[in-house]
Amino acid sequence: MTILGPKKLTAKGPIGLLAGWGRYPLLVAQALKDSGQRVCCLGIKDHADPVLADLCDDFQWTGIAKTGKQIRYFQRRGALHATMAGKLFKHRLLFHSGHWIRHLPDWHCVRKVVIPHFITRSKNCNDDDFMLTAVDMFADGGITFGPATDYAPELLVKPGSLTGIRLTEDQRQDVQFGWHVAKQMGQLDIGQTVAVKNRVVLAVEAIEGTDACIQRAGELSNHGKFALIKVAKPKQDMRFDVPTIGIGTIEALIAAGGRVLAVEAAKTIIIDEPQVAEIARKHGVTVVAIHGDDQGVCLEAA
Missing domain, CATH: 3.40.140.80 (LpxI C-terminal catalytic domain)
Known part of the structure; x- marks a missing residue:
């Protein structure tokens, strides 16, 4: 990705967007579209606004812990640069079984997240460690995550x-x-x-x-x-x-x-x-x- 000034960013392929709750993902997606970028969006179930399906060039719902599926989605669409925006209701995801069932981890997530963070405890369970594990997983799949504010610095x-x-x-x-x-x-x-x-x-x-x-x-x-x-x-x-x-x-x-x-x-x-x-x-x-x-x-x- 090449930075051309403080507000203009260009990438050869589409930009991946991992979207949580709120208007923030909508504003990021719109900023990307306004700059001429194609947007491939994964909307977190129970969180993302359905309007993203119309706003983005490609859209798919995902459970938060379907990391293997998420990586393949971006890879197959050539989205080698991605960003995340929006809130996650962590207390619901962690402690309410009715919500968690819709976000059950795939095998990739079990190996990379569940085992080290919850079973062997070789990694901490705080927010930053979880998120760093996530972006490292995507990086291993050839997908680089950057700040959403790079695309919408006016926010x-x-x-x-x-x-x-x-x-x-x-x-x-x-x-x-x-x-x-x-x-x-x-x-x-x-x-x-x-x-x-x-x-x-x-x-x-x-x-x-x-x-x-x-x-x-x-x-x-x-x-x-x-x-x-x-x-x-x-x-x-x-x-x-x-x-x-x-x-x-x-x-x-x-x-x-x-x-x-x-x-x-x-x-x-x-x-x-x-x-x-x-x-x-x-x-x-x-x-x-x-x-x-x-x-x-x-x-x-x-």
Whole structure:
């Protein structure tokens, strides 16, 4: 793949897309189509939007653990470069048998994932190790995964206040405190989001996801005007698990009584930014994108 400037990417063959839940895969697919690329998409069952079948040049449903089938799908269509986009509901996949049945592993996945991660325990079961195993499996099949933001860089949030509302001094202190905690949680591969009020941690995101973390913070604070901080992991691999916010995030925050949403600039994906900003302004919520570092020091707060 040849990079021609910050927004124009070309590849000789089609681009493979492994699509999870949400609008993000749709936006990536559209960006690829707009740039003249053909798109071969594997939609994760129970997750991907069926609209992808019409948007992409080739589409097929897949279980998350059908890795051998997935590799062959891309190989047969000449998609030697691929990307992944969209959310996976990990708690459903891991702990709800009704969902897991639709995603039973094929033999390739048993050998490469199930045995080392769950039986011999030679590999860890955290998110990053799972995802690195996945991209290595595809690489062994001649398929290179790259960041989806290479194809849609405009989705990475730029620094500054999205709403034009600046942080108060108390909010700034909460954000700086929460930034440090969130970076530590990311280092441990637990989650990327924390909720803070008066320099007290209300909730930490884990497998349940951001919206459930927000709801818990609202309940614990009695809807008490808390701050939500969402950051990239230290040394974030931009190919997967990149922090993402959208309309659902801001609506959940408002419903829970949150007053601040702080994210990491240039390392957070924002879906439907104009609508997010409009909703936040209407409800007096401050949304800021901030530069920082992996040691947890918030270098600037808008």
